[in-house]
Amino acid sequence: MDAIIEVENVSRRFGGITAVNDCSLQVRRGSITGLIGPNGAGKTTLFNMVAGNVAPSSGTIRFDGRKTDGLKPHELFGRGLLRTFQIAHEFSRLTVLENLMMVPAAQPGENLASVWLQGSRMREGERRVRERAEEVVDFLRLGHVAQELAGNLSGGQKKLLELGRTMMVDAKVVLLDEIAAGVNRTLLASLADSIERLNRERGYTFFVIEHDMDLISRLCDPVIVMAAGTVMREGSFGDLRNDAAVVEAYFGGSPTGHATGSVRS
Numbered sequence: 001m002d003a004i005i006e007v008e009n010v011s012r013r014f015g016g017i018t019a020v021n022d023c024s025l026q027v028r029r030g031s032i033t034g035l036i037g038p039n040g041a042g043k044t045t046l047f048n049m050v051a052g053n054v055a056p057s058s059g060t061i062r063f064d065g066r067k068t069d070g071l072k073p074h075e076l077f078g079r080g081l082l083r084t085f086q087i088a089h090e091f092s093r094l095t096v097l098e099n100l101m102m103v104p105a106a107q108p109g110e111n112l113a114s115v116w117l118q119g120s121r122m123r124e125g126e127r128r129v130r131e132r133a134e135e136v137v138d139f140l141r142l143g144h145v146a147q148e149l150a151g152n153l154s155g156g157q158k159k160l161l162e163l164g165r166t167m168m169v170d171a172k173v174v175l176l177d178e179i180a181a182g183v184n185r186t187l188l189a190s191l192a193d194s195i196e197r198l199n200r201e202r203g204y205t206f207f208v209i210e211h212d213m214d215l216i217s218r219l220c221d222p223v224i225v226m227a228a229g230t231v232m233r234e235g236s237f238g239d240l241r242n243d244a245a246v247v248e249a250y251f252g253g254s255p256t257g258h259a260t261g262s263v264r265s
């Protein structure tokens, strides 16, 4: 298959704990791939390694055909591997549009700051960034809050803005980590719709950790199930929800003893 992310025999230990254990998986270019599993299965650690936040103890990760060994998150960002982050506190006092306009300038490599400093090109640079930010606002249907301070947005609108920040640069893959948490159903539908459109119309690949099974079933194919640090199954959501071993691992094997998702039959 045409894999944009390849994880090969990757492990990560923290002292005596093996968070990820000889894990291999691939994310197909153009897919919306889900990653589910019980608490402590190693999903976040795997994401941290893919995004360059944590180094593997062993094994290899490739992004778009190239090994990511030793690359920092901003270097991977520059190559189009993006991860959404909560809007930082200091950004909550900027408007939605300003938040979007800050993205390229803040990234090494893009260096629009230098464009801003060059006299006559300054206005041109700012105009381009503003136009792109306005396009993103339209795409995400956030026009009515474009001038609102980010700190005043609802939880779901903030998630849309986080997604919007990935659109200010040319993303190839976006990693989404539990975006449904705390988002009301109406905005969740809008978030899911935006993800589908980014996938379909702009060719973004998404790799999604999620406990919300409604979102997984609507968006993701395939779904990869992690348990005890490695992949236990991969398949369509429909197949997995009828798989007794998956249901047992996900709902019976949680170390915290609670399931945060719900598989509906």
Ligand SMILES: Nc1ncnc2c1ncn2[C@@H]1O[C@H](COP(=O)(O)OP(=O)(O)OP(=O)(O)O)[C@@H](O)[C@H]1O
Residues within 6 Å of the ligand: 014, 017, 018, 019, 020, 037, 038, 039, 040, 041, 042, 043, 044, 045, 046
């Ligand atoms: N920095 C760390 N230091 C020590 N142990 C860690 C560290 N990060 C993760 N772990 C441990 O590694 C294991 C896997 O954790 P991880 O957060 O990757 O799981 P997860 O599948 O994302 O869980 P959740 O669904 O609860 O977010 C857990 O036992 C966790 O306590």
